[in-house]
Amino acid sequence: MSTSTRVPARTVLAVALVSGGLLASGAAADAAPRGKTRAPSYGVERVGDAFASSDGSSRFGTSALGIADSGVVLAGRSDGSRYLGRPTRTRDLAPVGDAAPYGVHAPVLSPSGTPYAGGYQALVRWTARGVEPARLVEGEESRFYSIGLGGANDAGVVTGCSSYVKVGWPFIGSFRDGVRTMTWPKDFGTCSSGGISRAGVAVITQEHPGFRTHDLVYPRAATMTTAGIRYLKAPAGIGTSADAISPNGKYIVGRTYLDESPTGVARLSTTRNPAPLRGAGDMRPVAVTDTGVVVGVENGRAVSWANGRKTDLTSVSRLPRGWVLTDVAGINPKGQIAATASVGDRETAAVRLTPQGRARR
Known part of the structure; x- marks a missing residue:
């Protein structure tokens, strides 16, 4: 007499994501190429x-x-x-001077070519007039501790994460009119930024929480605008990171996680479960174009x-x-x-x- 064992749906779903051969329920596979596609060659x-x-x-x-x-x-x-x-x-960037007395971290570049950078209690950009400090929303200066800048668009909207020990505050806003920190919908913890679209939609990842009050899986990817933070959709038990967003906002790419270990690269969404990028292997996405090239x-x-x-x-x-x-x-x-x-x-x-x-x- 044969016996059967019922496997919990959560386990089946996790195996599907790890294998890369199946999709989570509700996810759509990226279209496979018709015929053989050869990558372009590059001059260096x-x-x-x-x-x-x-x-x-x-x-x-x-x-x-x-x-x-x-x-x-x-x-x-x-x-x-x-x-x-x-x-x-080449042209050297001017020293930041009093605009950032303790220096800055690795800068980012807007699509039009304006450099921005964050540092210890400082957020600056380089223009033809010199190094300019950002205007921080009054009363939130104490939250801008160690600032890691994630991206800037041509409208002057910047995004990133400010961290202090095990607590992180994502931030977004107009460099000139006011940059403010945002509050996570659930828990507190460190975070990272994957950039910002032309329309001002940023992607961020909530990482290990320093103070856990909810039974959530981490890391946890989200989108962020000046109106607030919205988590991206993922199956129960699966973590996600948002590593890049295309300039037109059509593509958000990141990684899926099981027990905090990466299992693959996927296209993420607020309405659909992660769709694995077939053939992407174990790559860590850095940027994605308007046509979906990663x-x-x-x-x-x-x-x-x-x-x-x-x-x-x-x-x-x-x-x-x-x-x-x-x-x-x-x-x-x-x-x-x-x-x-x-x-x-x-x-x-x-x-x-x-x-x-x-x-x-």
Whole structure:
């Protein structure tokens, strides 16, 4: 006589997400490509030369931090200085001075090419007039402790997370008219930001709560506007992170988690369960375009994903022998990618990848 064991629905759903071969109930699969799609090849241009210290004893590398729609790259040097540049010329960002007495963290770049950065109780941007501090909403200054900026759009709306020990406050608002912190619908905890769309919709991730008052699964992805925070939909027992949003707001990509361990890459939504990106593997998404092309990092290599196929960008880029693309910072509407290349442990370089032709079927 045979016997059967009933498996809880939650377990079946978790296995489906981990396997990557099935979808959660209500999720729609990304369309598989018809025929074979080949990724474009890329020309590689270095942005900013490696340089030596004043006494010639040390040599510093550079790394990419972002890319504007025009192709201008934001990059940083290993000594902490930052600059804007194209392959033919660069311009150093001015010191922040009194606008951020304790310095700033890694800056971000708006689509039009304005750099912004956050630091200890400081939020600044660089303009033709110099370094400008943001206006913080009166009475909330104490919440802006260690500010990690996640993104800025061309309307001057900025977003990110401010943290203090195990507590984090997501923030959003107009740089000029007032930036304010937001309150999580449930629990308190640290957070991270995945950027902001042209319309001012930001994506954020609520991470491990320092003070748990609800039986929720973490991490927990959400969208945020000046009107409030809205959690993205996920099945019971599954965590999610929102790592990037496209400029038009159509695509939100992130990762799914089981017992706080990542299980795959997915397209997220406020109304539908996560839809796995087939073929994306274990990549960590960094940016996504208006057409759904994703760039990110997997196992220390810069990768891209489109139409169900993941590509190691080093394999399709014209790099000098021995160089590898180890990180990616963004992609613009032209398909240009800001990335960091390295050769062993000796040197890193900020580079711009430019597609040499459209993807061919």
